[in-house]
Amino acid sequence: MGSSKVSSIFRHFIVSILIFSGSVMAQVSPNYFRLIHDAQKAADNNHPQQALILFQNAAVVADDQVRKRVALFGMAKMQLWLKQYVKSAETYRELLREPLAEKDKTIALKGLSLSIQYQKKQQDQLAQLKEKSLLASGERNFDQGRAKPALHTFKKALVLANNEQERRAVLFHIAAAYLENEQYAKSLPIYKKLMDENLSAADYEVALNGYVRSESALNRPMKAYLTIPKDFHYTSAGTVIAAAQAAVWSGWEYKAKYLLNNYANLVASVNSKSYLYRQLNDVISPVNMSTDKNAINYNNYFQSDNEGFDIQRHQLQYSRRFNSAADVTWFANQIHYSGPGFSAINATTGGVQSRGLLNDFLSYSAGISSGEYNTWSPVLWDTRLKFTPNDIVSLSVNNSNSVVESMPALANQISMISSGLGVTVQPVYRLSLYANVLYSQFSDNNTRPSYYGKLSYLLFPSVGLYADGLVRSFQDAFLSPNYFSPSNYFEDRIALRLVRRFLETNARYYLSLGFGQQKIDNGLYTLTQDYRAGVTEPFTNNLFLNGYYGYSNSAADSTLQTSSYAWQYGGISLTYVFI
Numbered sequence: 001m002g003s004s005k006v007s008s009i010f011r012h013f014i015v016s017i018l019i020f021s022g023s024v025m026a027q028v029s030p031n032y033f034r035l036i037h038d039a040q041k042a043a044d045n046n047h048p049q050q051a052l053i054l055f056q057n058a059a060v061v062a063d064d065q066v067r068k069r070v071a072l073f074g075m076a077k078m079q080l081w082l083k084q085y086v087k088s089a090e091t092y093r094e095l096l097r098e099p100l101a102e103k104d105k106t107i108a109l110k111g112l113s114l115s116i117q118y119q120k121k122q123q124d125q126l127a128q129l130k131e132k133s134l135l136a137s138g139e140r141n142f143d144q145g146r147a148k149p150a151l152h153t154f155k156k157a158l159v160l161a162n163n164e165q166e167r168r169a170v171l172f173h174i175a176a177a178y179l180e181n182e183q184y185a186k187s188l189p190i191y192k193k194l195m196d197e198n199l200s201a202a203d204y205e206v207a208l209n210g211y212v213r214s215e216s217a218l219n220r221p222m223k224a225y226l227t228i229p230k231d232f233h234y235t236s237a238g239t240v241i242a243a244a245q246a247a248v249w250s251g252w253e254y255k256a257k258y259l260l261n262n263y264a265n266l267v268a269s270v271n272s273k274s275y276l277y278r279q280l281n282d283v284i285s286p287v288n289m290s291t292d293k294n295a296i297n298y299n300n301y302f303q304s305d306n307e308g309f310d311i312q313r314h315q316l317q318y319s320r321r322f323n324s325a326a327d328v329t330w331f332a333n334q335i336h337y338s339g340p341g342f343s344a345i346n347a348t349t350g351g352v353q354s355r356g357l358l359n360d361f362l363s364y365s366a367g368i369s370s371g372e373y374n375t376w377s378p379v380l381w382d383t384r385l386k387f388t389p390n391d392i393v394s395l396s397v398n399n400s401n402s403v404v405e406s407m408p409a410l411a412n413q414i415s416m417i418s419s420g421l422g423v424t425v426q427p428v429y430r431l432s433l434y435a436n437v438l439y440s441q442f443s444d445n446n447t448r449p450s451y452y453g454k455l456s457y458l459l460f461p462s463v464g465l466y467a468d469g470l471v472r473s474f475q476d477a478f479l480s481p482n483y484f485s486p487s488n489y490f491e492d493r494i495a496l497r498l499v500r501r502f503l504e505t506n507a508r509y510y511l512s513l514g515f516g517q518q519k520i521d522n523g524l525y526t527l528t529q530d531y532r533a534g535v536t537e538p539f540t541n542n543l544f545l546n547g548y549y550g551y552s553n554s555a556a557d558s559t560l561q562t563s564s565y566a567w568q569y570g571g572i573s574l575t576y577v578f579i
Contacts (some may be wrong), residue, residue, distance in 0.1 A: 024108065032061050043081075051079035069098055073518035083163065085119035098436040101501050122165065134160065138173060142180070151177035170195065175210050182462055185429065188214040202235070209239040212246050218429040221249035221390040234259075238276055244283045251388065252335055252360060253290035254324035256283060281506045285538040292542075292577035295319040299546075299573035307568050309339040309407060326356030347373040351380070361389050375412045378403060396422040404442070408482035414441045430458035446485060450474030458496075466497040468514070488521035493530060508535040518554060526564075528553050546573040 011524040039054035052075060055579060059071035072095050079088035092112035100108060138153035154174045161167040171190055178187035191211035208228065215224035222331040225246040234240045240263045244256035260267055260283070270277045289295075304310045314334045315569065321327040330352050335344040351369025358364060365384040380401050397420070404414045420438035427433075433455050438447040454470040465546055471492045476485035493516025514530035534548035549570035 005376070032058055032063075032067060035061065036070065036074070036484040038177075042111040043078065048078045048081040052082065065098065069095060069100070070103070072105075073107070076108075076115075080111065080114060080118070083118070083122070085115045085122060089119065097351070122163070135170060135173065138177075139276060142173070142177060147177050147180035153179065162513060168194065168199075168203075172203070172206065175207075179210055179213060182217070184217040188218065205234070205236055205239050206233075209242050212239070212242040216242070216246045216249055219426050219432075221246040221359035222388075222391045225241065225250055225252070225255070234263050234266065236261075237270050237280075238427075240266055241270075241276065241280050242284060244287070245279065248283055248286050249365065249393075251357075253287050254357075256287050257291045257324075258373050260284070260287065278506065281538070284541050285506065285544065288542055288577050289544060289575065291321065291324065292319070294578040295575060297573060297575040299571060301569070301571040306564070307340070307566075310337070311405060312336040325358075326354060327545070329353045329355070329367075330370070333369075337405070337407060337410055342407040342411060345374050345407075345410050347371055349380075353382075362387050372404065373410060373413070376410075378415050380415070394424045394427055396424075404483050406483045412482050413443070414480075414482055417441045430461065432456045444480060445477075445481070446480055447477045448474050448485075464499040466499065468495040468497055468512075469493070470495075470516075486520045489518070491518045491528070492516050493528065502535070505537075507535060509535040511535070526553070542577045544573075544575045544577075546575075547571070 024553045033247040034060035035054050039051045039058065042048075042054060043050035055071050055074035059068050062068040062071055072091055074090050076095070079085075079091060089112055092108050095108045096105065096112065105568075134153050134157035138150045138157060141147075141153060143151035151174065154170055154177055158167065158170045158174065161170050162234055163164060168431075171194060175190040175194070178184075178190070187210060191207050191214060194207040195204065195211060197546045202243065210225065212224045215221070215227070225243060228243055234243070240259055244259045247253065247256040247259070251578065267280065270280055282308060295318070297315075297319070299315050301312065301313040301315075312335070315329040315331055317329050319327050320330040330350075332350045333348070335345075335347040335349070337347070349369050349371025351367055353365065353367030354367045356363065363386045365382070367383075368379070368381045370379045381404065382398070382400040382402075384396060384398040386394060386396040399417070399419045401415055401417045404416055412457065418440040420436055422434065422436040425433045434453070436452040438452070440447075440450065440451045442448070452470070452472045454468060456469075457467050459465045459467050469492075471490075473488075473490045475488050479485055479487065493514045495512050495514030497510060497512040499508065510533065512530070512532040514528075514532075516528045516530070517525065518528055519525050530550070530552045532548070532550040534546070537545040537547075539545060547570075549568070551566070551568045553564070554568040
């Protein structure tokens, strides 16, 4: 629309309105009249944006409906001029709700018709842009799984976007390409900015989906989940799954279960051969494990060292969940200990444990057990309380009583009560720090303060490769002949840890290779190796397998004499949940 034509029409419109208003306009306040006059002058000088602001201010100061309508007509005309067709249509609709004279009603209807017509034309032009421009080329690359070249093309298209609608469409594509390339730190601010714009409900959900996925992947799942508006109505299976994943990573499996149940029809529509379906199964498995009504578990653990000491433990568990906040597990253990120079010990123990949430940020675990270690019947326990106020920090306290698992210690009925405080900090994406302080009191009156720290950094997110550094130190009050108890012990280690999905399945495995050193008070020193491997395999949504194996060496055995002490350990666990 040419500026001279708009100005001419606009002057004709203002004159007609002033004639209609007659005596009313004679009473206009100087401020209101000045705003109207300046707005008309700005329009005459081809400054529609300035004119729009002046008309908006006039509408605010107008002290009756007739004067306000004059300002609204001016606003609508400037919005048309500025190609703000959605807003001009809204303004004309507002005017048509007023008691207008026939002539004014005709003007408003014509303006509304033009707004709708130009809006449709704008949408058609955008469609042509998608078909014939870089945007279409980028979409083809993206659909073919070539997200990196698609991103490059979308960035070129952004430069050519000549209005807000085109710019917004291209930004959605750029953010999606960043997300597909796992460049979450770049997709996050784009989705966040888009969410703050005046989007349709469908576009808002797309932006919300991308934001939640990006924020969760950057180790901020609690923030991501809490950003979702309360009572939000989901219309996309992808958004449901993204929200459920954020809930699971926050430790709120019951919230994820609510989403999956409430939007079961949407979830059921996911193609079983799609990547989204694999993401869905990544959510369903932990949800079923944590919210099942009933579950049975069998696990086997073994440990052996190069001195002939062996442990074989078999455990059977039955868990019953009473509500979303707590479950109770009953368990029985059969343990076999053997070693040179000692009679074998066959222990049978049993107990009960409860775990759950006190609220969304405070969780607990408490268990007690007893049994027979030949003629010894200790009462054992383990209690933990964890506070996680946000994604950055969590605190935990624990207290436990356990047997000391060495043949001399078992023969002499030695147990150990430990109390500890731990903190986990994740200040930025890819970096986490865990520190723990523990104080142990042995039943033979020995004491052991100990300290442990671990720093982890995700080197390559796309590969799942971590670098871990850890330190551990403790001091025993005296040297016991029954278990490893140096007066000073220090260990540090650096490890590379690989965590990967197994092919295209939902199974995950990890491999860890560590090297370090150990120093003991009497001068014993050795370079150490630590190798670990494990796998988690959800065979189905209610049958789960966990397996692991490890090998380590130490600077000395329990007598502090042998400098080539080594041991291996491993286990397997099979769980079936009744959904």
